Amino acid sequence: MGDSVAATVGRLAGRFTAHDTARGLSAVEQWTLQVLKISEETGEAAQALIGARGTNPRKAPVPWEEVHAEVADVVITALVALKRMRPDDAEDYLRHQLALKTAKFLPGPAASPETWPPSPL
Numbered sequence: 001m002g003d004s005v006a007a008t009v010g011r012l013a014g015r016f017t018a019h020d021t022a023r024g025l026s027a028v029e030q031w032t033l034q035v036l037k038i039s040e041e042t043g044e045a046a047q048a049l050i051g052a053r054g055t056n057p058r059k060a061p062v063p064w065e066e067v068h069a070e071v072a073d074v075v076i077t078a079l080v081a082l083k084r085m086r087p088d089d090a091e092d093y094l095r096h097q098l099a100l101k102t103a104k105f106l107p108g109p110a111a112s113p114e115t116w117p118p119s120p121l
Contacts, residue, residue: 005079006091009076009079009080009083009090010083012076012080012083013080013083013084013087016030016034016080016084017030017084020033030084031081031084031085034077034080034081034084034085035081037077037081038074038077038078038081041070041073041074041077042074044070044073045067045070045071045073045074047070048062048066048067048069048070049067051066051067052064052066052067079094082094
């Protein structure tokens with residue numbers, strides 16, 4: 001993540017964690033609700049896609065921009081979820097997971113499970 005993206009995600013995660021903590025939710029309850037929020041946003045992206053394809057005869061078609069915005073919401077919500085669950089190493093963990101997933105599809109060096117977690121210097 002770029003510095004400004006990571007900082008913004010961190011601020012969002014902090015705000016939502018503070019709000020949920022003030023409501024008396026445990027960390028696991030907070031994480032559970034945040035992951036469910038990813039599903040909610042994914043559903044909204046699916047609805048936008050149906051609208052963009054014009055396959056719902058009860059509704060007017062919507063522009064693809066709505067699909068793009070809903071997909072961005074899914075990504076943002078997922079990044080916030082990861083930051084809330086792993087506040088100290090979300091970026092490093094994401095980089096490692098991306099390297100593992102990338103190795104399946106793109107040639108070149110990839111991280112191996114043995115390189116995680118990174119050793120302290």
